[in-house]
Amino acid sequence: MSLRALFPRHRIDAEPADLGRALAACALPPRGAAGALEAWASPDGEVLATLSVRSGFDALLTALALPAGSEVLMSAWTIPDMARVVRAHGLVPVPLDCDAATLAPTAETVARAIGPRSRVLVIAQLFGARAPIEALAEPARRAGMLVVDDDAQGYSGPARLAGSACADVVFHSFGTLKTATALGGGLVRVRDRGVRARMRALMERWPEQATERYARKVATFMALAATRDPWRYRALERVAAGVGRDVDAVVTALTRGFAADTPEALLRALRQRPCEALCATLRRRLEASTTGERVARRREAGERMLTRLGGAVTVLGDAMEERTHWLFAVLVREPDRLVQTLRREGYDAARGTSTIAAVSAAPERPEQRAGWCESWRSAVVFLPVYPEVPEGERDRMAELVRAMEG
Numbered sequence: 001m002s003l004r005a006l007f008p009r010h011r012i013d014a015e016p017a018d019l020g021r022a023l024a025a026c027a028l029p030p031r032g033a034a035g036a037l038e039a040w041a042s043p044d045g046e047v048l049a050t051l052s053v054r055s056g057f058d059a060l061l062t063a064l065a066l067p068a069g070s071e072v073l074m075s076a077w078t079i080p081d082m083a084r085v086v087r088a089h090g091l092v093p094v095p096l097d098c099d100a101a102t103l104a105p106t107a108e109t110v111a112r113a114i115g116p117r118s119r120v121l122v123i124a125q126l127f128g129a130r131a132p133i134e135a136l137a138e139p140a141r142r143a144g145m146l147v148v149d150d151d152a153q154g155y156s157g158p159a160r161l162a163g164s165a166c167a168d169v170v171f172h173s174f175g176t177l178k179t180a181t182a183l184g185g186g187l188v189r190v191r192d193r194g195v196r197a198r199m200r201a202l203m204e205r206w207p208e209q210a211t212e213r214y215a216r217k218v219a220t221f222m223a224l225a226a227t228r229d230p231w232r233y234r235a236l237e238r239v240a241a242g243v244g245r246d247v248d249a250v251v252t253a254l255t256r257g258f259a260a261d262t263p264e265a266l267l268r269a270l271r272q273r274p275c276e277a278l279c280a281t282l283r284r285r286l287e288a289s290t291t292g293e294r295v296a297r298r299r300e301a302g303e304r305m306l307t308r309l310g311g312a313v314t315v316l317g318d319a320m321e322e323r324t325h326w327l328f329a330v331l332v333r334e335p336d337r338l339v340q341t342l343r344r345e346g347y348d349a350a351r352g353t354s355t356i357a358a359v360s361a362a363p364e365r366p367e368q369r370a371g372w373c374e375s376w377r378s379a380v381v382f383l384p385v386y387p388e389v390p391e392g393e394r395d396r397m398a399e400l401v402r403a404m405e406g
């Protein structure tokens with residue numbers, strides 16, 4: 001069988017020209033870029049610029065100074081570091097189970113999980129869609145808890161930065177895989193003036209991220225941009241296979257954020273301020289008018305895929321509001337077989353286990369277990385569904401999935 005080109009699993013949402021400008025900012029870092037970014041993101045002064053969402057989350061938990069053993073209720077599907085940060089503060093992460101259609105807990109799940117030590121609720125807006133956070137926040141509000149809208153994955157244009165009106169804190173991330181990425185950076189809206197001032201004071205004492213380090217990251221991704229081309233990406237996959245590595249492992253290693261084995265190392269890595277070059281790059285990315293247009297095309301590609309799959313597999317989050325299909329994930333019976341077949345046929349599908357984790361039940365609250373999220377995580381496969389994959393190729397991918405799983 002002849003070799004086909006391979007469409008990468010994800011397209012970094014930055015053009016080589018954006019990365020070139022980021023490198024130029026590293027060479028001549030502009031002064032006052034962090035302040036200018038914050039002022040641009042929120043004329044009301046509610047937004048803090050951070051190195052990452054995780055850095056902002058760490059600052060928030062420090063500023064709240066909750067008693068040890070206080071509980072943070074969180075959507076069970078999130079990135080593993082969010083629960084690690086909670087633990088590193090001597091707090092207890094309590095998972096909230098979600099379901100396939102909404103990828104969010106129900107208001108009843110939230111209400112049932114609230115105990116006498118519950119203080120914070122974190123709802124993750126997965127894959128860029130919107131969870132009905134107003135209804136979910138209601139029981140937490142009644143219990144006097146702080147509500148966090150974790151929209152790390154959801155940026156789709158400046159309007160989205162406002163976040164849910166009912167949330168006390170809103171997170172947006174601009175890490176490597178995110179929409180309008182600056183290869184790092186977070187924006188954290190904190191409505192309470194006192195909490196915000198404490199977070200700002202804390203972060204001002206943190207060292208600034210080394211500009212050279214940011215420059216190295218930008219340079220790595222400039223080089224990687226060459227593998228966007230499906231034939232070059234196939235070549236990377238072949239080279240990786242030749243040395244006994246899976247392209248999955250290679251891409252994950254190159255795009256991994258903070259490598260930290262212990263809670264102390266994680267906090268050390270998070271406790272840095274973004275460098276001026278990163279802040280200037282992020283502001284430029286947010287100002288770009290192209291984001292809304294690409295998100296619209298991405299949404300269209302995702303919705304078409306949903307129709308083409310015709311119910312042969314469960315598409316995660318298909319009942320959510322404002323789907324923007326930042327990622328396109330399906331639940332399948334034979335994930336390994338599907339991934340292998342799709343890769344052979346030219347589509348770099350990936351197992352979900354490399355991206356999402358289910359927050360495990362805490363020993364302090366063993367009954368609060370996210371059964372659905374735990375048992376289905378291993379059945380998740382991400383499909384490369386984005387506008388730069390030609391429509392005919394996406395339709396062919398849908399046919400392959402239907403043939404195997406329908």
Ligand SMILES: Cc1ncc(COP(=O)(O)O)c(C=O)c1O
Pocket residue numbers: 051052053054055078079082124125150152153172173174175185186257
């Ligand atoms: C749901 C969710 N929360 C938080 C984060 C952390 O964002 P950052 O990489 O900016 O720390 C991510 C990153 O992927 C995420 O997906």
